[in-house]
Amino acid sequence: MQGVDLLRLEFDIHHIAVVSRKVPEEHALIRLILSTLATADELQNLVKRDLRLVKRNGLNYYYVKLTSAGKSRISPIDSRTYQVLSEISEDMRGKERIFSYSKEEMDRIVEKHSPSDRKYDVEKLRNAVILILRDCMLFGDEGYIENLIEGVNLDRVTDFLYDFHPIYAGMWDMDDDEVAEDFINTYARLTGISNPRDIAEAIGESVERVERLMKK
Structure with missing residues (x-):
């Protein structure tokens, strides 16, 4: 990980997630990449019935079935991503694809929501998340990321x-x-934009909240 600016990498990922909220379908696509390391093929093949809610020991756990080249894996997803995906697919049939984008369109979506000086596509975003996850491991690489991508050792990966x-x-x-305060202040510093109204419009937040957090 030497030579990688992880703080900047984390901001870039956060930026893509935040700015994409303006378009729910695009936000759902990006969240699924972040939460599961989904590939373009897996995103294209996702259908409504692939979303799963499991109740265990009084708690809700969320999963998604991802398929590429005839091979499937089960991946955990965070509750917010499950919620966003459920909302955009609410009126769909079980076998209906949630995303109708081509791979090129997916890349353009990720690029559109990237910081102006750092352009990402689906694969670059996946790789950025992998670097962050490797940095989060307290005891070195124990195969969690490989297990996630391969869809094995599900309980271990979920934990x-x-x-x-x-x-x-x-x-x-x-x-x-x-x-939010940390993100807004970093956004202002990196972009040179200091007007709360301009920042609020760019990131999809209220002017009042941006002003309040910038004054802290």
Whole structure:
């Protein structure tokens, strides 16, 4: 991981997640990449019935079946991503594909929501998340990421993601004021934009909230 600016990488991912909220379908696509490391093929093949809710020990766990080249894997997803996917597919039939984008369109969606000076596509975004997850491991690489991509050792992978994946802790969302404040201040510093109204419009937040957090 030497030579990689992980703080900037984390901001880039957060930026893509936040700005994409303006278009629910695009936000859902991006969240699924972040939450599961989904590939373009897996995104194209996703249908409504692939979303699964499992109740265990009084708790809700969320999963998705991802398929590529005839091979399937089961991956955990965070609750917010499950919610967003459920909302955009609410009126779809069980076998209906959730996303109708071509691979090129998916790449353009990710690029559109990237910071102006750092352009990502689906694969680059996946790789960025992998770097962040490797950095989150406390005891070195124990194969969690490979297990996630291969769809094996599901319970082990689920525990790892719930404990260490930033999206499960809300670190790539804007609900928490401290998280939002840090993102807004970093956004202002990197873009040179200091007007709260301009920032609010760019990231899809209210002017009042941006002003309040910038004054802290």
